[in-house]
Amino acid sequence: MAEKNFFEPKKSLNVKGRLIDLSKPKVMGILNITPDSFYSNSRTKSISEALSQTQKFLQEGATFIDIGGYSSRPGAIDISAAEELRRLVPVVEAISIMFPEAIISIDTFRAKVAEETIYAGAHLVNDISAGDMDEQMFATIAQLQVPYMMMHMQGTPQTMQQNPVYQNVTLEVIDYLVKKIAVLRSLKIHDVIIDPGFGFGKTIAHNYQLLNEMEAFKIFQLPVLVGFSRKGMIHKVLGNTAADALNGTTVLNTIALQKGAGILRVHDVKEAVECVKLVEMLTCV
Template sequence: MVEKNFFEPKQSLNIRGEIFDLSTPKVMAILNITPDSFYSNSRTNSIDDALRKTEIFLNEGATFIDIGGYSSRPGAKNITEDKELSRLIPVIEALNKNLPEAIISIDTFRAKIAEQTILAGAHIINDIAAGDLDGQMFETIARLQVPYIMMHMQGTPQNMQQNPVYTNVLLDVIGYLAEKIDKLKKLKIHDVIIDPGFGFGKTIEHNYELLNQMQEFKIFKLPVLVGFSRKGMIHKVLQNTAAEALNGTTVLNTIALQKGAKILRVHDVKEAVECMKLVEMMG
């Protein structure tokens, strides 16, 4: 009875007017056009560097390229919309010209950025705030009619890790997403992907509790994206660094795939693709 309130099962997205299959998991590569992203090797400082990295990502098997011009690491500095656009637009234009096969996702919580980047040639909006940091975001997505990735985050990038508290982290996140999905459905936004928001306004214990019960997100009948790549929930447990957290990332990606994840958002494409191939062999 409850499930009738949600979208019908989604195994595809409408991208550029074409139906894109999501029945098997896909990899989203992270392309940070920022000087302060938490993993220094992911920082991209020029258009040529962005093109070089994207070509490698595509050759290694990435399906989506997620471009961010605003660092969302804990305690990240705020930047203006103009600054964010100045980082993103030239890269989008260069990718469309030189690597037109790339499906471009834009990591932003601002409606103006969403609209301007889609008009510049991007295809998907990835919003870490699910509309909470910009009241115009949902209406903008409805007007643009592009796929929308909606993540749960408690607080903002500036304060999200300052003592996050939940009554029950799984039920709280599910309840939050359910309300958002209902609003999106009323706006006739059809292509929605949900992200539980690992590492965003959650303690290490919260993150692992969510991962342990991640199969419960199937209630929404929507594709689930996960982003563990080299995060603190890995390297703080292992007592190493982000640079040393690839093995831990692969372990968590494997678990997430077994629990129904459809998109892995990663810094390391080759390893994520290998992970998917091996999990797929288990049926």
């Protein structure tokens, strides 16, 4: 039998033996275990708060819980791997015990953090740097054999918004991801989700060009994750704040779903799930 083509449509993820159906879009709830994330209402200050928020996300229809212990907002303060693990591991362990049905994603660019949190009970790794900030990340994912979400970012969280420049942002992001996927395939990593990286090393114009041309990412035939939730590309255009950007988030999520997005990463799960349901109705008529 001929080997399956890596670019055949990817409609499921193998999560520790559980097959997650991605034939319809899913929602990922953001759980920040940080004191400085850009949207203050997303910060959780204790394990009990994290458990309460996780319960709320699951009840509202989230498929994934994305837990981050390192703020990646523009100009964020760099913290050590030890501090990141100190924040993450107790929360992962508590959620795994209290909500064994939860599918936990770890938002980290560090291989050591990925490894230790997977051992603590997490299921996926969400890497904002696609391996660029830790050369051990790809080998670690290959060894762990867990699904891997990789995002395009120009620079680092500390430098990414210092005059990002592209000749053609969509083509350059695609070219970047093509090269990364080739390396992942060589390491036998096949459960891959791609993220164009809205807001990461891109101007507002770059972000909207990427969104306008998002159909181009269908060339990969891999799930595409988008993360617009309450970002500056919304509230800077509307002249409000992150706290007031839920309506704008829903508008962009709707557009992204119509252009092929497979996962919405959001602070507000209920509204995103409703968005998925309504857009899905367009395929039923």
